[in-house]
Amino acid sequence: MADPIRFIDVAEVRARLDHATCIALMRSAMIALAEGRSRQLLRGIIDLDGGDLFGVMPGALDGAGFGAKIISIFPAVAAHGSSHQGVIILFDRASGAPVCVIDASEVTAIRTAAASAAATDALARPGASRLAIMGTGEQAWHHVAAIRHVRALDEVRIWGRAPEKAGELADRIVRDFGLAAQAAASVADAASGADIICTLTGAAEPFLFDAHVADGTHINAVGSSRAGPSEIDEVLVARARFVPDHREGVLAQGAEYLRARDAGLVTEAHVLPEIGHVFSGSTPGRLTASDVTIYKSLGSIVQDLACATWLWKTHRDRVSGA
CATH class of the missing domain: 3.40.50.720 (NAD(P)-binding Rossmann-like Domain)
Known part of the structure; x- marks a missing residue:
């Protein structure tokens, strides 16, 4: 029987994914992308009325499964929170099953800055x-x-x-x-x-x-x-x-x-x-x-998948050790 799909919310992302850790993740992910150890399609973007956007970013990263980020970008919302709202869905490479859904807003914020820092x-x-x-x-x-x-x-x-x-x-x-x-x-x-x-x-x-x-x-x-x-x-x-x-x-x-x-x-x-x-x-x-x-920097799904896999594995380890 498959394990239940984990959900990691914005508070948990903020508490656990620090910038220093993410910088190291970004280095590894971008080396894998450059060396062909990942696969990703160009992002799909739908322009909505009023300057709002809807995007889908699918990809696969060796050692980190595969999945997609599904996200909206609503600039007017930035005054009250993140303009980027959505989820990252992570699938297990061995079984093909979805294993984790992660709030994408804080992951996007942290990994974008961490990639710039790297x-x-x-x-x-x-x-x-x-x-x-x-x-x-x-x-x-x-x-x-x-x-x-x-x-x-x-x-x-x-x-x-x-x-x-x-x-x-x-x-x-x-x-x-x-x-x-x-x-x-x-x-x-x-x-x-x-x-x-x-x-x-x-x-x-x-x-x-x-x-x-x-x-x-x-x-x-x-x-x-x-x-x-x-x-x-x-x-x-x-x-x-x-x-x-x-x-x-x-x-x-x-x-x-x-x-x-x-x-x-x-x-x-x-x-x-x-x-x-x-x-x-x-x-x-x-x-x-x-x-x-x-x-x-355009941002790449392999960056999100690297973060998602780290969050999922460390979340799973914490739950298993509880």
């Missing part, structure tokens, strides 16, 4: 200490929480279209992490002197431009997860070493790359081998201290 560790200069956060939504806090594990941060600057939210987030970062943090009056002010920049907005058009970014900066481009909306201008994309999370996905759905390509500034060859190859050491990331590097 990329930052691989691509940012070793002494990078000044972090600029562009955006004040859920991902902003999580990116600080994750990146502090891979770089010793001296300063965090936060820019958002609502200055009061940027100020509130800066105060929270001071309280939660003991880091020096302040709101910035403009994108240029936030980016000035930054070693690491994270773009985490729902912007439809670029707001971070080439002139804002100094040599040697690392950028995590996270906010746009489909073709269309873009946070970074085409000239900056062309200037940078452009590293994708999943190359096939970025070539098809990475808005920043697609805009630069359509402007005639880059070709497909500009998109470097995947971040998993950088993690494994099979391809270089940063070549010189003056390089600008961009990690383009």
Whole structure:
């Protein structure tokens, strides 16, 4: 008789899946993706009225079963909670049976930031200490929480279209992490002197431009997860070493790359081998201290499956040992 399907809610995810643990999970998952030890389809996205989205992400990861994330993205809900709401369904590779259903909102928040932190560790200069956060939504806090594990941060600057939210987030970062943090009056002010920049907005058009970014900066481009909306201008994309999370996905759905390509500034060859190859050491990331590097994050189901499997197995072990 099959075991009952476990359900892991948002509170349990938040209590058990810490950022440091998730960074290690993301490294392993992205190496597996780059080396062909996983399979995933391009995400399916349905545009709903009013800018809302519905997405389905199926895949399989060696050692972690197979499954799918089914998720809605309702930007207006972000003021009251997570804009990403849904479930991850995990199946057992041996039996084919569904074994676990996990609330996807907190997993998505943690694993997205942890993947950026892993990329930052691989691509940012070793002494990078000044972090600029562009955006004040859920991902902003999580990116600080994750990146502090891979770089010793001296300063965090936060820019958002609502200055009061940027100020509130800066105060929270001071309280939660003991880091020096302040709101910035403009994108240029936030980016000035930054070693690491994270773009985490729902912007439809670029707001971070080439002139804002100094040599040697690392950028995590996270906010746009489909073709269309873009946070970074085409000239900056062309200037940078452009590293994708999943190359096939970025070539098809990475808005920043697609805009630069359509402007005639880059070709497909500009998109470097995947971040998993950088993690494994099979391809270089940063070549010189003056390089600008961009990690383009679309998000991959293998990241969710790695988290889901870890949560399920540790949940099962806890229950079995009770």
